[in-house]
Amino acid sequence: QKEVEQDPGPLSVPEGAIVSLNCTYSNSAFQYFMWYRQYSRKGPELLMYTYSSGNKEDGRFTAQVDKSSKYISLFIRDSQPSDSATYLCAMRDLYSGAGSYQLTFGKGTKLSVIP
Amino acid sequence: DTEVTQTPKHLVMGMTNKKSLKCEQHMGHRAMYWYKQKAKKPPELMFVYSYEKLSINESVPSRFSPECPNSSLLNLHLHALQPEDSALYLCASSQDEARNEAFFGQGTRLTVV
Numbered sequence: 103q104k105e106v107e108q109d110p111g112p113l114s115v116p117e118g119a120i121v122s123l124n125c126t127y128s129n130s131a132f133q134y135f136m137w138y139r140q141y142s143r144k145g146p147e148l149l150m151y152t153y154s155s156g157n158k159e160d161g162r163f164t165a166q167v168d169k170s171s172k173y174i175s176l177f178i179r180d181s182q183p184s185d186s187a188t189y190l191c192a193m194r195d196l197y198s199g200a201g202s203y204q205l206t207f208g209k210g211t212k213l214s215v216i217p
Numbered sequence: 218d219t220e221v222t223q224t225p226k227h228l229v230m231g232m233t234n235k236k237s238l239k240c241e242q243h244m245g246h247r248a249m250y251w252y253k254q255k256a257k258k259p260p261e262l263m264f265v266y267s268y269e270k271l272s273i274n275e276s277v278p279s280r281f282s283p284e285c286p287n288s289s290l291l292n293l294h295l296h297a298l299q300p301e302d303s304a305l306y307l308c309a310s311s312q313d314e315a316r317n318e319a320f321f322g323q324g325t326r327l328t329v330v
Contacts, residue, residue: 110257134317145221145307145321146260190259197315201272203248205319207259 105129108191108208117217121178125191125208128172132193132206135167137176140188140210149189150176181215188212223308223322231330232298238325240291240308248272248314249291251283252307254324260307266291267314298329 108125115121123137134153138146152158155169164177174193178185191208221242230236240249248267252260265273266285274283280302282294291308305326311319 136317143305143324143326145223145309145323147321148318151317192259194317200267200314201265203262203265203267203273203314205262209259210257 105206106191106193106208109211110209112212112214114214114216115181117181117183117215119181119215121181121185121213121215123176123178123189123191123211123213125174125193126172127174127193127206129193129195129206130169130172131195133196134194135165135174136192136194136205137163137165138190138192138207140190142187146190183215183217186214221308221310221320221322223306223325225325226323227326227328229328229330230295230298232300234298235294235296237295238293238306238308238327240293240310240322241289242310242320243289244310244312244320245288246310246312246320247288248311248316249285250309250311250319251291251293252309252321254305254307264293265314272314295327298327300329303328 106127136151137149140146150165158165162179166175188210190210224239251263254260263277264283269285284292305324307324308322309319
């Protein structure tokens with residue numbers, strides 16, 4: 103079983119729709135959960151990160167973490183064509199000193215928002 | 218300035234060539250990273266530099282040689298690469314290894330012929 107599972111899509115929605123992107127994971131040590139957006143041929147851009155369980159909202163984006171189910175979600179409200187990109191979840195455990203850095207990515211979900 | 222600048226944007230090199238990828242940031246970040254990303258795959262960590270010292274080498278072949286000349290610059294020296302090394306090479310930086318807010322550059326798209 104892979105550490106982080108993410109449906110690669112592609113996911114196609116009409117403009118204005120609510121988009122739900124999800125990842126599941128198996129490593130219970132993960133404490134920080136991140137969502138990156140990557141446009142074609144560009145580097146990833148950090149959208150949001152959350153610590154432990156709970157919700158975090160930033161404009162049209164809401165990140166949710168359910169550690170008991172090992173499940174994280176990113177919701178995009180009022181989706182726009184400019185949201186068309188690949189969305190990568192990523193997670194890491196608590197930093198424990200030099201050389202312990204570790205960030206595990208999901209495979210990414212390709213999203214297309216159709217005008 | 219929240220930019221990580223990578224040069225060149227594109228690079229085509231032969232298997233016997235030596236080339237270098239460059240990465241620069243002026244955010245005062247003390248952790249810098251090299252990632253490799255193949256098409257439709259997530260980024261894979263290659264190296265981590267923390268306070269200009271190599272902190273992590275993820276068992277990367279010696280034909281990839283990182284260098285951190287100062288706190289703002291990170292290089293990746295390439296020698297005798299294979300066609301399967303063709304990928305997008307991403308540089309990232311963060312305030313330090315413990316921070317989650319990492320900023321990525323646009324990447325160098327490398328093709329080995």
